Amino acid sequence: MRVESGPIEGVLLFVPTPHRDERGLFTRTFDAALAASHGLDPASFVQDSQSRTVAGGLRGLHGRSGAGEAKLVRCARGAVHDVLVDARPGSPTYGRRMSVVLDDESFVHLYVPPGLLHGYQALTEADVCYRIDREHDPAEDLSVRYDDPDLAIAWPLPVTAVSRRDLQAESWRRLRARLEG
Numbered sequence: 001m002r003v004e005s006g007p008i009e010g011v012l013l014f015v016p017t018p019h020r021d022e023r024g025l026f027t028r029t030f031d032a033a034l035a036a037s038h039g040l041d042p043a044s045f046v047q048d049s050q051s052r053t054v055a056g057g058l059r060g061l062h063g064r065s066g067a068g069e070a071k072l073v074r075c076a077r078g079a080v081h082d083v084l085v086d087a088r089p090g091s092p093t094y095g096r097r098m099s100v101v102l103d104d105e106s107f108v109h110l111y112v113p114p115g116l117l118h119g120y121q122a123l124t125e126a127d128v129c130y131r132i133d134r135e136h137d138p139a140e141d142l143s144v145r146y147d148d149p150d151l152a153i154a155w156p157l158p159v160t161a162v163s164r165r166d167l168q169a170e171s172w173r174r175l176r177a178r179l180e181g
Helices: 033-036 172-180
Strands: 003-007 012-015 019-021 024-026 047-053 056-065 071-078 078-086 096-102 109-112 117-123 126-132 139-143
Touching: 047 056, 056 078, 071 078, 078 109, 078 126, 096 109, 096 172
Parallel strands: none
Antiparallel strands: 003 012, 012 109, 019 024, 047 126, 056 117, 056 139, 071 109, 071 126, 078 096, 078 117
16 A cells, blocks of 8 residues: 545545455555554544435535534445535635545555545445544534535536535535635
């Protein structure tokens, strides 16, 4: 497994090497020593979650206020177009967006540091697994509309399903004003 830095400060991609043979494949999905060698505390991850999303379905853009939350994200089945937005006002990459395809072929894991907005669109029916460093507190939820004109995120497929919460999310401009306030 190798580790690559993303274009947003603090974002890491953990890229495993799947071993394939006539039986199928085997791959490492987490390596505590490797995570620690890149400044992550493996013991800090306290919750694992999984979502299943229909093809074209979209989740996000979500974040947390307060101390934020760090997460390791991977796609266990199918494929997703994963998007991050840096929502940390003091960050040198504040406001920058990035995307990466996570799938069940490459098994890339995405480390999302605290303070980023995260969302994805399922390119196929997909299962996404999250390892999170804080218990969820709904009072700290942040949401920005997936189709916000200031972010202008190019989602690869027509959106087939979005939650009511995500449809009612605030604008990037409004969240920025609150964060910078």
